[in-house]
Amino acid sequence: MIKQFFTAAVAGCLLISSLPAQAIDSRVESAVQWAVDIANDDTHGYSQGAANATDYRPYTGSREGPDYDCASLVYHAFEHGGFKIIEAWHKNPAYGARYNGRQLTGDADTIWDDLRGDGGWKKFSWAEVADNLQRGDILCRPQFHVAIYIGDGKTVEARGVNNPRGGDWSTGDQGGEIDFYDAYGRGWTEVYRYVGD
Numbered sequence: 001m002i003k004q005f006f007t008a009a010v011a012g013c014l015l016i017s018s019l020p021a022q023a024i025d026s027r028v029e030s031a032v033q034w035a036v037d038i039a040n041d042d043t044h045g046y047s048q049g050a051a052n053a054t055d056y057r058p059y060t061g062s063r064e065g066p067d068y069d070c071a072s073l074v075y076h077a078f079e080h081g082g083f084k085i086i087e088a089w090h091k092n093p094a095y096g097a098r099y100n101g102r103q104l105t106g107d108a109d110t111i112w113d114d115l116r117g118d119g120g121w122k123k124f125s126w127a128e129v130a131d132n133l134q135r136g137d138i139l140c141r142p143q144f145h146v147a148i149y150i151g152d153g154k155t156v157e158a159r160g161v162n163n164p165r166g167g168d169w170s171t172g173d174q175g176g177e178i179d180f181y182d183a184y185g186r187g188w189t190e191v192y193r194y195v196g197d
Helices: 002-018 026-039 070-080 085-091 093-099 111-118 126-132
Strands: 121-125 138-141 145-151 154-158 178-182 190-194
Touching: 026 070, 026 145, 026 154, 026 178, 070 085, 070 111, 070 145, 070 154, 085 093, 085 111, 111 121, 111 138, 111 190, 121 126, 126 190
Parallel strands: none
Antiparallel strands: 121 190, 138 145, 138 190, 145 154, 154 178
């Protein structure tokens, strides 16, 4: 009887310890959970928006929902969490200069300026924090890709149709277009972490 209780208790501890811890800040946790929910919802897919369409990548629909690209997923997640990152983008000189004010959210290479404009964020090099990532960290390779770290070595991110589970260019099509991936070995160079005001 004691042995059975001990075995069950150990198994329970292992299960609990394998779950990702919540982010330190409740707003960051809200952002992470929103992105996780989007990835788990089959009505969402990937799009960079019709304005960015090419013959090779015939993006349809919007990149601002129900479909998202890598950057717009991060912007909307943290906006949902209560950060004013989209407002900061609209004050960013690149908003008018690059897109004539037509793109609601910025890109992987503008996100740091917009987080910094909102306040409370710190930028680290990947080498500085790779061994100590925290739930809610934003992993970035500016001008290429951005994702949200969710814990246990995993990210939630929008990767398009070039992902292990496929998908197509249809709006609202969810193959593996917004999904969970290994965080490591991906060429990240920067990490943005909310540290408070």
